[in-house]
Amino acid sequence: xxxxxxxxxxxxxxxxxxxxxxxxxxxxxxxxxxxxxxxxxxxxxxxxxxxxxxxxxxxxxxxxxxxxxxxxxxxxxxxxxxxxxxxxxxxxxxxxxxxxxxxxxxxxxxxxxxxxxxxxxxxxxxxxxxxxxxxxxxxxxxxxxxxxxxxxxxxxxxxxxxxxxxxxxxxxxxxxxxxxxxxxxxxxxxxxxxxxxxxxxxxxxxxxxxxxxxxxxxxxxxxxxxxxxxxxxxxxxxxxxxxxxxxxxxxxxxxxxxxxxxxxxxxxxxxxxxxxxxxxxxxxxxxxxxxxxxxxxxxxxxxxxxxxxxxxxxxxxxxxxxxxxxxxxxxxxxxxxxxxxxxxxxxxxxxxxxxxxxxxxxxxxxxxxxxxxxxxxxxxxxxxxxxxxxxxxxxxxxxxxxxxxxxxxxxxxxxxxxxxxxxxxxxxxxxxxxxxxxxxxxxxxxxx
Numbered sequence: 001x002x003x004x005x006x007x008x009x010x011x012x013x014x015x016x017x018x019x020x021x022x023x024x025x026x027x028x029x030x031x032x033x034x035x036x037x038x039x040x041x042x043x044x045x046x047x048x049x050x051x052x053x054x055x056x057x058x059x060x061x062x063x064x065x066x067x068x069x070x071x072x073x074x075x076x077x078x079x080x081x082x083x084x085x086x087x088x089x090x091x092x093x094x095x096x097x098x099x100x101x102x103x104x105x106x107x108x109x110x111x112x113x114x115x116x117x118x119x120x121x122x123x124x125x126x127x128x129x130x131x132x133x134x135x136x137x138x139x140x141x142x143x144x145x146x147x148x149x150x151x152x153x154x155x156x157x158x159x160x161x162x163x164x165x166x167x168x169x170x171x172x173x174x175x176x177x178x179x180x181x182x183x184x185x186x187x188x189x190x191x192x193x194x195x196x197x198x199x200x201x202x203x204x205x206x207x208x209x210x211x212x213x214x215x216x217x218x219x220x221x222x223x224x225x226x227x228x229x230x231x232x233x234x235x236x237x238x239x240x241x242x243x244x245x246x247x248x249x250x251x252x253x254x255x256x257x258x259x260x261x262x263x264x265x266x267x268x269x270x271x272x273x274x275x276x277x278x279x280x281x282x283x284x285x286x287x288x289x290x291x292x293x294x295x296x297x298x299x300x301x302x303x304x305x306x307x308x309x310x311x312x313x314x315x316x317x318x319x320x321x322x323x324x325x326x327x328x329x330x331x332x333x334x335x336x337x338x339x340x341x342x343x344x345x346x347x348x349x350x351x352x353x354x355x356x357x358x359x360x361x362x363x364x365x366x367x368x369x370x371x372x373x374x375x376x377x378x379x380x381x382x383x384x385x386x387x388x389x390x391x392x393x394x395x396x397x398x399x400x401x402x403x404x405x406x407x408x409x410x411x412x413x414x415x416x417x418x419x420x421x422x423x424x425x426x427x428x429x430x431x432x433x434x435x436x437x438x439x440x441x442x443x444x445x446x447x448x
Contacts, residue, residue, distance in 0.1 A: 001020060001022065001108070002063075002067070002068075002069070003022070003023050003025055003073055004020050004021060004022045004023060004108075005020065005021045005023065006018065006019075006020055006293060006296060006297075007019045007020065007021050007107070007296070008296060009115070009296055009297045009298065010386075011111075012322065012323065012387075012410055012412035012413040013113070013114065013321075013322040013323030013353070013359065013412055013413075014113045014114075014323065014353075014354075014359065014412075015111065015113075015412070016111065016112045016113070016114075016115060016323065017109065017110075017111055018109065018110055018111070018112055018115075019107060019108070019109050020107070020108045020109075020110075021105055021106070021107055021108075022105065022106045022107075022108050023105050024076075024103040024104050024105050024106075025072075025073040025074065025103065026073065026074035026076070026079075026082070026099065026100055026101055026103050027060070027071065027072055027073055027074060027098050027099060027100065027103075028098045028099075028100050028103070029069060029071050029098075031096045031097060031098035032071045032072070032094075032096055032098035033095075033096055033098075034062075034069070034070045034071045034072075035095065035096075037093050037094065037095060038060050038072060038089075038090035038093060038094050038099065039058045039060050039061055039062070039072055039090075041089050041090065041093045042058040042059055042060050042089060042090055043080075043087065043089060044058065044059040044078055044079065044080050044087065045057065045058060045059070045078075046059060046075065046077075046078040048156070049063075050063060050064045050149070051146075051149045051155060051156045052143070052145060052146045052149060053146075054142075054146055054149055054150060054155070054156045054157075054164060055155070055156025055157075059074060059075050059078040059079045059080070060072050060073070060074045060075070060079070060090045061073070061075065065154050074090070074099075081101060082101060088101075113323070113350075113353070113354050114323045114324070114325065114350045114353055114354065115297060115323060115324045115325070116324075116325045116326070116327050116346050116347075116350065117293075117297070117307055117319075117324065117325070117326050117327065117330050118326075118327040118328050118330060118343070119286075119287045119290065119293060119307075119330040120287050120328060120329050120330060121284045121285060121286065121287055121329040121330070121333070122284075122285050122286070122287050122288055123143055123145060123282045123283070123284070123285065124179070124180030124181075124187060124188065124282045124283035124284070124285050126143070126179050126180055126280055126282050129180065129186040129187060130179060130180075130186065132248075132249060132250045132251065133176075133179070133248070133250075133251045133278075133280065134251050134252070134253075138165075138251070138253055138258060138278075139163075139164040139165045140163050140164060140165050140170075140258055140275075140276065140277050140278060141251060141258065141278045141280065142164065142277070142278070142279055142280070143279070143280050143281075143282050144195070144198055144199065144202065144279055144280065144281045144282065145282075147161075147202050147279045148198070148202075150162065151202070151205050151209070160209070161173075161205065161206060161209055161210060161277075163276055163277055165256070166256070168276075169210050169213075170206075170210070170213065170275075170276030170277035171210070171212065171213050171214065171276055172213070172214050172216070172273065172274060172275045172276050172277075173203075173206045173213065173214070173215050173216070173275065173276065173277045173278075173279065174216045174217075174218070174248075174258075174260050174273055174275040174277070174278045174279070175199050175202060175203060175215065175216065175217045175218065175278075175279045175281065176218045176248050176260075176278065176279070176280050176281065177195050177196065177199055177217065177218065177219045177220065177281040178191075178192075178195065178219070178220050178281065178283075179280040179281055179282045179283065180192075180282050180283030180285075181195065181281075181282075181283040181284075182220060187283055188283050188285065188304060189304075190283075190304060190332075190333065191223065191333070192281075192283045192284040192333040193223070193225075193284075193333040193334065193335060194284065194333060194334070194335045195281035195283075196219075196222050196223050196224060196229075196233070197224065197226070197229055197232065197233070197335065198281070199217060199219075199279075199281050200217075200232055200233045200235075200236040200241070201232075201236075202215075202279060203215040203217060203236045203239075203241040204235070204236045204239060204241070207236075207239050207240050207241065208239075214240070214242070215236075215240070215241045215242065216241075216242050216244060216260075216273055216275075217241055217242065217243045217244065218244050218245075218246060218247065218248050218260075218262055219243055219244070219245060220245070220247070222243070226335070226337065227337075244262070244264050244271060245264065245265050245266045246262050246263040246264050246265045246266075246271065247262060247263065248260055248261070248262040249261050249262055249263070251278060254274075257274050257275065257276065258274075258275045258276070258277075258278055259272060259273070259274060259275075260272070260273045260274075260275050260278060283333075284329060284333040285304075285305070286301070286304070286305035286306050286307075286330065287330065290305050290306075290307070290330070291305065294307060297321070297324060298321050298324070298384070298385050298386045298413075299319040299320060299321045299324055299384075299385075300319075300320065300384060306330065306331055306332045307319065307326050307330045307331050308320070309326060309331060316331075316342075316345075317342060317345050317346045317349055318349065320384075320385070320415050320417075321385050321413070321415070322359075322361075322362075322412070322413070322415070323353065325346040325349050325350060326342070326346065327339070327342050327343040327345075327346040328342060328343060361411055361412065362414065362415055362416050363432065363433070364416040364431060364432055364433045364434070365409065365411055365414040365415075365416045365431070365432055366379075366387070366388075366409045366414055366416065366418075366420050366421065366429050366430070366431055366432070367409060367429070367430055367431075367432055368406065368407050368408060368409055368428055368429055369428045369429075369430070370393050370406045370428070372426050372427060372428035373406040373407055373426065373428040373429075374425065374426050374428070375404060375405035375406050375407070376425060377390060377405075377407055378423045378424065378425065379407050379419075379420035379423050379424050379429055380407060380420075381423075382419045382420060382422075382423045383419060383420055384417065384419065385413050385414065385415055385417070386413060387409055387410045387413035387414040387415070388407050388408070388409055388410070388414075388420060389407075389408050389409075389410060390405060390406075390407070390408070391405075391406050391407065391408035392404060392405055392406060393406050407420075407428070407429070409429075416431060416432075418431050418434070
């Protein structure tokens with residue numbers, strides 16, 4: 001399901017009930033054949049998100065070349081017809097009659113046995129934190145992901161490395177690593193893992209595609225932990241990439257050039273370089289909306305916002321919510337080989353889970369003493385796994401039968417964390433194996 005948003009997840013392992021908002025595409029994908037006539041004729045253009053602002057796209061567009069399904073959607077914000085009732089060219093030229101300007105958002109509900117979180121990553125907003133690099137004012141200061149789109153054959157420049165400001169080939173390209181990574185003061189404390197290798201690749205591409213060019217790489221440390229990674233890094237050095245150990249202090253414009261001021265800590269002296277293009281290796285951060293989607297599905301995140309695994313060594317692909325698994329950079333910075341390996345592992349975990357006729361559950365879970373429960377449901381508000389639900393019991397009072405609200409524990413969801421036992425004011429919830437009576441009996445036994 002593409003162009004959609006998860007709104008609600010209910011249930012538990014094997015019985016998840018998921019509510020998804022299918023956003024209006026204004027194109028009937030049942031009729032559409034993906035011929036491309038509509039976006040070829042569309043007169044309206046806007047900035048391309050896929051090319052990170054380096055190129056334009058039409059108002060009716062396919063998100064990226066390998067999109068599945070390879071069928072277009074209409075961008076409501078830039079469409080002339082949807083914003084003013086004028087144009088309508090795509091509807092006139094569509095041979096299948098698939099354009100539907102009256103389409104609305106729809107809610108879709110379905111059941112699932114397991115969930116894999118694969119929400120990816122975003123880039124650190126360097127413009128806000130690193131003003132010394134130009135606050136995003138200089139068009140020739142770009143990120144590694146923008147360079148990746150530029151050097152791609154299907155990118156906005158057809159694979160040519162060009163300066164965004166004037167479209168000329170750069171001769172001096174400066175790469176700056178760890179922009180937002182390993183920086184406790186303005187960025188993130190962790191290493192983004194992928195930057196060293198893709199910077200080496202980008203330096204290699206500059207030297208290979210632009211005759212007579214020079215590539216300079218400012219770095220803190222070069223980390224090459226993967227198979228054949230060190231060899232590739234050494235290859236870029238042999239090809240002519242100049243690695244300078246030190247931080248960049250400032251970037252400023254001088255004519256049509258960028259001046260890069262930094263320091264070489266190995267030589268113990270300042271460095272100033274004239275650059276035609278500066279490429280920043282920015283930190284990987286959790287994708288937008290990570291906190292909300294974690295809350296909706298029902299698991300936790302770590303201090304940096306990445307999804308938290310159940311155990312870093314023994315259960316690296318599972319969360320503390322049974323039936324919810326992790327794959328890729330949503331759990332932390334990862335390159336492609338690591339992501340593929342984890343995705344394969346998560347898929348096998350789901351296959352193993354759904355192949356069983358019966359499931360083992362956590363024995364040390366919460367239990368409600370309904371005679372003591374006051375029905376305040378404070379326990380439900382603090383439960384991180386959404387395992388506590390509202391229920392009711394019948395009682396006789398004054399010769400009448402009345403219904404009283406109480407808490408109920410879903411044994412399929414409860415992981416025995418104990419948050420509810422602390423929050424329960426009347427002491428109606430106990431953790432099996434750790435009830436108040438058992439704990440007091442242990443203290444009494446120790447004191448004898």
